[in-house]
Amino acid sequence: MKEIKFKGKFVVKANIVLKTGLHIGTEESMEIGGIDNPVIKDATGKPFIPGSSLKGKLRSLMEYFHEKIEPEKMVYTVKGKNPIRIHMCDDVDCSVCNLFGRNHGSHEFITEEKTEFKNLIPTRLIVRDAFLDENSITEKMKENLTVNYTEVKPENTLDRITSAANPRSNERVPAGVAFNSEFIVNVYEGDGVKYLKELLTAFRLLEDDYLGGSGSRGYGKVKFENIVIEYRDKKFYEQESEAKILNVDLDNLNWEEIEKNIKIGD
Numbered sequence: 365m366k367e368i369k370f371k372g373k374f375v376v377k378a379n380i381v382l383k384t385g386l387h388i389g390t391e392e393s394m395e396i397g398g399i400d401n402p403v404i405k406d407a408t409g410k411p412f413i414p415g416s417s418l419k420g421k422l423r424s425l426m427e428y429f430h431e432k433i434e435p436e437k438m439v440y441t442v443k444g445k446n447p448i449r450i451h452m453c454d455d456v457d458c459s460v461c462n463l464f465g466r467n468h469g470s471h472e473f474i475t476e477e478k479t480e481f482k483n484l485i486p487t488r489l490i491v492r493d494a495f496l497d498e499n500s501i502t503e504k505m506k507e508n509l510t511v512n513y514t515e516v517k518p519e520n521t522l523d524r525i526t527s528a529a530n531p532r533s534n535e536r537v538p539a540g541v542a543f544n545s546e547f548i549v550n551v552y553e554g555d556g557v558k559y560l561k562e563l564l565t566a567f568r569l570l571e572d573d574y575l576g577g578s579g580s581r582g583y584g585k586v587k588f589e590n591i592v593i594e595y596r597d598k599k600f601y602e603q604e605s606e607a608k609i610l611n612v613d614l615d616n617l618n619w620e621e622i623e624k625n626i627k628i629g630d
């Protein structure tokens with residue numbers, strides 16, 4: 365097994381700006397006020413984007429991107445009536461599992477073959493919960509909001525035979541709202557900017573996809589703005605050096621420039 369040598373961390377901060385309404389649901393189907401389908405909120409009652417939702421979405425986009433969605437490459441993470449099948453493997457060169465992580469131990473492929481993951485490879489990516497940027501909610505927006513930070517959309521589905529309606533209320537965070545996100549990419553010897561590149565590729569894919577629910581009905585279009593990348597090497601943590609800070613534009617990434625400015629040193 366290859367030795368794993370820690371080199372440093374990329375800390376990537378960005379505003380996630382909603383271009384259309386966002387709905388990330390919660391387990392509780394009814395909250396006070398009678399919204400059928402509320403959005404998830406933090407302890408202060410403000411909507412937020414859980415790091416796990418963000419990480420799961422980015423992972424799934426990269427699984428497709430790297431062509432990992434085939435039966436021999438997919439395992440059950442939940443079995444039973446509502447199975448969850450994702451890509452996970454023991455390949456030391458798998459860029460998806462190396463960035464987003466893999467669970468050690470026994471797994472079952474969806475082909476029903478059982479397998480044991482033996483390689484100990486640390487997960488590189490940590491995704492923090494993204495909290496609401498209150499300044500992004502303008503006075504004009506406040507006039508149109510149903511509740512403090514969200515809008516409630518009535519939705520109707522008609523039974524095609526009886527024409528009976530099934531009215532439901534859907535809560536969503538309106539377009540224009542921004543969240544402050546933070547991502548950590550651990551850098552090990554030999555990584556260079558490889559996994560940072562993977563993460564920014566996933567951001568670009570997400571901008572042309574959707575976050576949360578009802579994406580095919582227009583919800584969840586997001587844009588990553590004001591991206592700041594910090595590289596913190598070992599010396600930074602010993603307070604012997606400063607972090608290197610770069611502002612990048614997702615639509616104009618210059619990797620030569622980025623690599624020139626961040627010397628990882630291997």
Ligand SMILES: [Zn+2]
Pocket residue numbers: 451452453454455458459460461462
């Ligand atoms: Zn993999």
